[in-house]
Amino acid sequence: MIGVLALLVAVAALTAHTWVNATRWLRRPADRPVEVAEAVAVLLPLRDEATRVAPCLRALLAQRGVPRLRIVVLDDGSTDGTADVVRAVAGGDPRFTLLTGAAPPPGWLGKPHACHQLAARADPAATALVFVDADVVLAPYAVAAAVAELRAARVTLLSPYPRIVVATAADRLVQPLLQWLWLTFLPLRAMERSPRPSLAAAGGQFLVADRAGYAAAGGHAAVRGKILEDVELARAVKRAGGRIALADASRLAACRMYADWPALRDGYSKSLWATFGHPGAAAAVVAALLLLYAAPPLLAAGALLAGAPAVAAAAFAGYLLGVAGRVVTARATGGRWWPDALAHPVSVAFLGWLTLRSYHLRKRRHLTWRGRPVG
Known part of the structure; x- marks a missing residue:
């Protein structure tokens, strides 16, 4: 019983931390018309995105x-005609430039090299750089609001997290964990104030950077070989003396990250090993997550069958507190919670499996993304 109560207290504390982050410290850029006077460059790297880039481009042009x-x-x-789609959508808009990228040199991964080229070719007058992925669709004032928040927060790098669009059962199980993990385990206020590079997070789908601070941190050249280039860029900014912040941009941007289960599986597998680093650390984190969030409903069922209703009630309360953390996260970031949050233990188990797969594929040197090796 003591062990179950300890689990209950731990999950309760983490869910309380989720609530404090979501209600007090999570930044929310304005979702109303905003105007910024400074020059801004929006930078969009593309590789084989012909089937889904059009909505992103139309939103940028709007x-x-x-x-x-x-x-x-x-x-x-790209080999799928992405450039032709881009030209057709842009229609000669004078604000628009299309570049043909060079292959990444030795030591560079594809996305950091693409972003590096984009930053180098951005309008010299631009004082803010906005990096956007092809699967992101922005609201009409999203760029203005994000840049305004960058300046209001007085940070070098702002990560306005888009609303994650879920369509399949796999999406609904796995994707909400992105926001849940950082709202639950990352102290947002301390992250903004602390100079420690280890206390950093960012999402590369939508990133806003002060250009001078980005350059001082070394830009994407500083993270040239990093699979998690977004998080590593945030750390580079901190090492250079800059500040970073996360924000909820669910009212300003939407993102459908993966079209199907194979893409989702491979997308997480390519990078989870880099999230945790040493396999021992990954094993410890996954074991803790499984103990805290997957074990309680199993313990509740086992205790009920064993005739220990008090233990079953405590374990079931732990399960409900874990579900409550997912509900808080969903409501704070524009996600859906019913009935998805009820499957939170299954989501955590999926994360454990994906982490194991990531390390296994990396050990066998089978990790690739968009036709390029990544690990």
């Missing part, structure tokens, strides 16, 4: 509140 906006797109060796 941005308001940024009179000095320039959009730079880089076609990174």
Whole structure:
């Protein structure tokens, strides 16, 4: 019983931390018309995105509140006609530039190299750089609001996290864990104030950077070989003396990260090993997550069958507190919670399996993404 109560207290404390982060410390850029006077460059790297880039481009071309906006797109060796789709959608808009990317040199991964090329070719007058992925669709004032929040927060790098669009059962099990993990385990206020590079998080789907601070941190050249280039860029900013912040941009941006289960599985597998680093650390973290969030419903069922209703009640309360953390996260980030949050133990088990798969594939040197080796 003591062990079950200890689990209950631990989950309760983590869920309380989730609530404090979500209600007190999570930044929320304005979702109303905003105007910024500074020059802004929106930078979009593309590789084989012909089937899904059009909504992203149309949303970029429809941005308001940024009179000095320039959009730079880089076609990174696409073989599916991505560049043709980009030209057709852009339609000769004078704010728009399409670049043909060079192959990444030794020591570089594809996305950092693409972003490096984009930053180098951005309008020299631009004082803010906005990196966007092809699967992100922005609201009309998203860029203006994000840049305004960057300046209001007085940070070098702002990560406005989009609303994650879920469509399949796999999406609903796995994708909400992204926001849940950082809202539950990352002290947002301390992350903003602390200079420690280890206390950093960012999402590369939508990133806003002060150009001078980005350059001082070394830009994407500083993270050239990193699979988690977004998080590593945040750490580089901190090492250079800058500050970072996360924000909820669920009212400003939406993102459908993966089209199907194989893409989702492979997308997480390519990077989870880099999230945890040493396999021993990964094993410890996954074991703790399984103990805290997957074990309680099993313990509750076992205790009920063994005729220990008090233990069953405590374990079931632990399960409900874990579900409550998912509900808080969903409501704070524009996600769906019913009935998805009830399957939180299954979601955590999926994360454990994906982590194991990631290390297994890396050990066998089978990790690739978009036709390029990544680990």
